[in-house]
Amino acid sequence: MYYTDTTSFFQYTSPDGEEGYPGTESVTVTYSISENNELRLDYSGTTDQETILNLVNHSYFNLAGEGSGTINNHQLQIEADFYTPLTKNLEPTGEILTVKNTPFDFTFITGIGDRIDTDHDQLTIGKGYDHNFVLRHPMHRLDLVATVIEPLSGRKMEIFTTMPGLQLYTANWIKNIKGKEDHLYQEREAFCLETQNFPDVINQSHFPSPILTPNNVYKHSTIYKFSIH
Numbered sequence: 001m002y003y004t005d006t007t008s009f010f011q012y013t014s015p016d017g018e019e020g021y022p023g024t025e026s027v028t029v030t031y032s033i034s035e036n037n038e039l040r041l042d043y044s045g046t047t048d049q050e051t052i053l054n055l056v057n058h059s060y061f062n063l064a065g066e067g068s069g070t071i072n073n074h075q076l077q078i079e080a081d082f083y084t085p086l087t088k089n090l091e092p093t094g095e096i097l098t099v100k101n102t103p104f105d106f107t108f109i110t111g112i113g114d115r116i117d118t119d120h121d122q123l124t125i126g127k128g129y130d131h132n133f134v135l136r137h138p139m140h141r142l143d144l145v146a147t148v149i150e151p152l153s154g155r156k157m158e159i160f161t162t163m164p165g166l167q168l169y170t171a172n173w174i175k176n177i178k179g180k181e182d183h184l185y186q187e188r189e190a191f192c193l194e195t196q197n198f199p200d201v202i203n204q205s206h207f208p209s210p211i212l213t214p215n216n217v218y219k220h221s222t223i224y225k226f227s228i229h
Helices: 121-126
Strands: 008-014 025-033 038-047 075-078 080-084 130-135 143-149 155-161 165-169 175-178 184-186 192-196 218-228
Touching (some): 075 165, 121 130, 143 192, 155 192
Antiparallel strands (some): 008 025, 025 038, 038 218, 075 143, 080 130, 155 218, 175 184
């Protein structure tokens, strides 16, 4: 059950040509909260011309609480056997590589910081994790794709999505960003897990298509579920 009094709708119309994208796009994001401590995001979009659409939520999390320092001790599991590596310009190379025997293997629960400083070219490029993971589940089906646990507080976050990709970002470029209570956040004091289509997908024909046509409706859903481990 989702509470109607905790549901918010956000709408935006992007005119034809805005930021170089063809077509007038109408986009809606609905945020709702359930009695099971779930924050649900439902996205939809339409266009009057063939265009590209890949909507992403870029929220930062630290399950230990505001101003609590590094997220290196957070335990993470991602349901993905492959990831998409980056060039030195932080653009996808187009490759899809196995996570096996690499610092990108989160198929078992492990500390975010356990291997983040490993001498690995991809971690050097991103100053940590800033990579898209190729999720196992069928696209468009709402499934559990990631779990995060903060061991001291016991707080747990589970992520469900219909999207094919999940971007892990460990705030590698954050410096003196002011947050709640005027706390100045530094690198690796938060993380993002962004449900998405793959980055640079329009230039990689073997990635899932980002094309939206006038006779189709763009839709996807993501749930962040919170509990105590």
